Amino acid sequence: MLVFHDPRCAEYSRPAHPERPQRITATVPILKKRHPDWTWRMPLEASPEMLLRAHSAEHLARVQAAADDFDADSPAHPGVFGHGARAAGAAVDVARAAIAGELSFSLMRPPGHHARREKAMGFCYFSNVAIAALDALAQGGTGRVAIWDFDAHHGNGTEEIVANHPQIAFASIHQMPAYPGTGARSSGNISNYPVAPMTPRAAHMDEMQRALDKLLTFKPDLLLVSAGFDAYHRDPITQLMLEGEDFQKCGEWLREINIRAGAVLEGGYSDALPELIDAFLSGWSGEAKCSAHA
Numbered sequence: 001m002l003v004f005h006d007p008r009c010a011e012y013s014r015p016a017h018p019e020r021p022q023r024i025t026a027t028v029p030i031l032k033k034r035h036p037d038w039t040w041r042m043p044l045e046a047s048p049e050m051l052l053r054a055h056s057a058e059h060l061a062r063v064q065a066a067a068d069d070f071d072a073d074s075p076a077h078p079g080v081f082g083h084g085a086r087a088a089g090a091a092v093d094v095a096r097a098a099i100a101g102e103l104s105f106s107l108m109r110p111p112g113h114h115a116r117r118e119k120a121m122g123f124c125y126f127s128n129v130a131i132a133a134l135d136a137l138a139q140g141g142t143g144r145v146a147i148w149d150f151d152a153h154h155g156n157g158t159e160e161i162v163a164n165h166p167q168i169a170f171a172s173i174h175q176m177p178a179y180p181g182t183g184a185r186s187s188g189n190i191s192n193y194p195v196a197p198m199t200p201r202a203a204h205m206d207e208m209q210r211a212l213d214k215l216l217t218f219k220p221d222l223l224l225v226s227a228g229f230d231a232y233h234r235d236p237i238t239q240l241m242l243e244g245e246d247f248q249k250c251g252e253w254l255r256e257i258n259i260r261a262g263a264v265l266e267g268g269y270s271d272a273l274p275e276l277i278d279a280f281l282s283g284w285s286g287e288a289k290c291s292a293h294a
């Protein structure tokens with residue numbers, strides 16, 4: 001497993017904000033201790049050319065200026081452009097590593113799947129996974145990219161950016177009703193699988209599998225995963241029921257389908273996040289124990 005990580009991603013915060021540095025700083029030592037053979041690599045910083053495949057020049061200028069908070073969830077942190085560009089760059093690195101046949105994960109913040117072409121929102125500034133998908137296509141050699149978004153929230157930003165793209169298919173499984181309120185319907189290359197609050201685990205996992213199966217009908221050369229862990233039953237900002245072993249199962253599915261795949265961290269706000277990430281990655285790499293800890 002190749003982990004793209006830059007410690008600078010922990011260098012911004014806002015008091016009491018759930019998208020906090022500890023999500024990452026608590027995860028790093030656990031993965032390093034349990035998986036001493038995994039390779040850690042500094043990600044590239046996404047270039048303007050990469051960012052402009054998904055966003056307007058005006059959006060880049062607004063994030064660069066970071067004059068006022070973008071919304072209540074998305075502060076204008078000092079240096080937020082660099083933080084966002086490094087998280088987007090790590091997603092690009094993940095896609096490129098996947099194409100080269102490596103299992104890889106981006107352990108970075110900020111997340112990306114709510115960032116729209118023209119708007120930072122929902123803790124997200126740049127649409128990391130969409131930028132990675134568009135970069136993979138621009139490199140040549142990849143004909144079709146699928147994006148499986150199992151974060152508890154609808155990947156509205158990714159959806160907006162990739163909608164109607166003939167070489168990209170997107171599927172999102174998410175709580176509804178919940179933030180950001182979109183994702184009730186499917187059309188064209190977009191497949192949405194809303195689940196009600198308190199949906200039993202088995203039914204939720206059935207939707208996760210349906211979404212993945214739908215993407216496989218697209219016959220992707222590359223599968224990118226928006227890996228959010230906020231569908232965990234103790235997550236403080238959602239009302240879903242998944243356990244650690246469910247995220248392990250998601251990893252095992254990736255292993256079984258045997259398509260070049262890469263995963264990028266989205267949400268996940270409980271103190272169990274390191275265990276959930278480990279469960280997913282261990283399931284994927286084939287190192288999982290019989291049952292996950294969390």
Ligand SMILES: [Zn+2]
Pocket residue numbers: 151152153228230266267268
């Ligand atoms: Zn989320």
